[in-house]
Amino acid sequence: METTRGTDDAREPLPDDTPADRATDPDAPPKTGWRRWVMDTRPLRHRPFRRLWTSTTVTAVGSQLTAVAVPKQIYDITGSSAWVGYASFAGLLPLVVFALWGGVVADRMDRRTLMLVTNVGIAVTSLLFWAQSFAGLDSVPLLIGLLAAQQGFFGMNSPARNASIARLVPADELPAAGALQSTVAQTGMIVGPLLAGALIPVLGLPILYLADAIALCVTLWAVWRLPAMPPLKDLKDLKDSGGGRSRAGWRDVVDGFRYITAHRVLLLSFLADIIAMVFGMPRALFPQLASHTYAPWGEGFALGLLFAAIPLGAVAGGLLSGTFSRARRHGLMVIVAVxxxxxxxxxxxxxxxxxxAAVFLTVAGVADMVSMVFRGAILQSAATDDMRGRMQGVFTVVVAGGPRIADLLHGTAGSLLGPRTAVAAGGLLVAVAMLGLAVAVPDFRRYTA
Known part of the structure; x- marks a missing residue:
């Protein structure tokens, strides 16, 4: 029977944590008035987390420049949206494979070292993107190959980065840390494409690639300044037995999935995201809605507003994270948010x-931010340190794969039922399925940090 409290049997003192940096001061007066509602910035008082967050802030925009530049360049070369889709799918496979394997590696080696190596790989691919664009090679296979390599490095990097957060902030600040990370990521999804759209006609695609590479240099500097984060369990084993670390293999990936199935709270956190994204992410229908349902407003304007509304809501939720980041019933918060x-x-x-429609999408974005924050906190607190990398690897796969499956599902349903019916039915299915899981698994709604 699983306990309703998250445990970490191998916590260590927070690194580089001077008294001035402590985020929880028992003698400090509680926040009053409007300050208790705005973004919860307690984790930023810890210098190591502040460095990690700063690197995320810089690359959130830079990565979006490349995310816009690659499909733009492929479309310019081929004149075909199909090739843009093929390139996106080609990047999914290495992301999935290396996220799963990277989660194992993150549990077997120093996470700071892994972040350094993978960030170097991402930076090199960004420089190669710049070089091929500057040279005017116009090779679609080369672009797809670079995109696949970059997604592979990102897949390796993401589990190590996310699994490190629990080593940098106290357990009660994990929701606040997740809100800070997610807010800058969502802000980058808004600012980055807008900036790319403004810069492409003036400076061209090579500058976008180069700007991303420069931003990654800032990330490398910030990660270099982080403390070492070796695997706690392996260090204990080495001290007790004098043995060496085991090598990361695919059997460890399978062990990670077994760990998830053995811990219902973790399993439900993943299922909650799958339900929300697969049945309730209607972005594949936005072009049809903009072209037909909302055509009087102008197709281009309607399409841009539909795509921007969810991230705008997520950013708003992050800026007001003080309203929910101190909640302790994490399972219930996920249920309510989904x-x-x-x-x-x-x-x-x-x-x-x-x-x-934009108002409802904005509300959905706020709910998505709340769900993301507490699902992330559950993964950090309910899993032991030697499994966090693998949990974050699976999390990366779910986050990347869910919306792509939703595109296929909603695109098909929209053709058969019409876009508005497909969207409304999908949202209703999300609510019913999540309430059903909450009733069926009471441990999840009772889970307390």
């Missing part, structure tokens, strides 16, 4: 007005 996401998405399908 149900709210489903209801809001249904509202989009029922809306004949573009503005009401």
């Amino acid at each position: 149900v709210a996401w489903g209801v809001a998405i249904s509202g989009v399908g029922l809306s004949s007005s573009l503005w009401w």
Whole structure:
């Protein structure tokens, strides 16, 4: 029987944590007035986390420059949206494979070292993107190969980066740390494409690639300044027995999935995201909605507003994270957030007005931020340190794969039922399925940090 409290049997003192950096001061007066509602910045008082967060802030925009530049360059070469889709799919496979394997590696070696190596790999691929664009090679296979390599390095990097957070902040600040990380990532998804759209006509694609590479240099500097984060369990084993570390292999990946199935709280956190994204992410229908349902407002304007509304809501939720980041019933918060996401998405399908659809999508973005924060906190607190890398690897796969499956599902349903019916039905299915899981597995709704 699983306990309803997360445990970490190998916590260590927070590194580089002077008294001035302590985020929890028992003698400090509680926040009052408007300050208790705005973004919870307690984790930034810890210098190591502040460095990690700073690197995320810089690369959030830079990575989006490349994310816009690659499909733009492929379309310019081929004149075909199909090739843009092929390139995106080609990047998914290495992301999935290396995220799973990278999670194992993150549990077997110093996570700081792994982040340094993989960030160097990402930076090199960005420089190669710049070189091929500057040289005017116009080779689609080369672009797809570089994209696959970059996604592989990202897949290796992401589990180590996310699994490190629990070593840099106290357990009660994990939701706040997740909100800070997610807010800058969502902000980058808004600012980056807008900046790319403004810079491409003026400076051209090579500058976008080069700007991303320069931003990654800042990331390397910030990661270099982090403390060493070797695997705690392996260090204990070495001290007790004098043996060496085991090599990372695919059997460890399987062990990670077994660990998930043996811990229902972890399993439900993944299922909650799969339910929300697969059944309730309607982005594949945005072009059709913009072209037909909301055509009077202008197709281009409607499409941009639909795509921007969810990240805008997520950023708003992050800026107001003080309203929820101190909640301790993490499982219940995930349930409420996913149900709210489903209801809001249904509202989009029922809306004949573009503005009401944008409002519902913004509400959905707020709910998604809350869900993301507490699902991340559950993964950090309910898993032991020697499994966190693998949990984050699976998390990366779920986050990357769920929306792509949703594109296929919603695209098919939209063709058969019409876009508004497909969106409304998908949102309703999310709410019903999540409530059903909450009733079926009471351990999840009772889970307390």
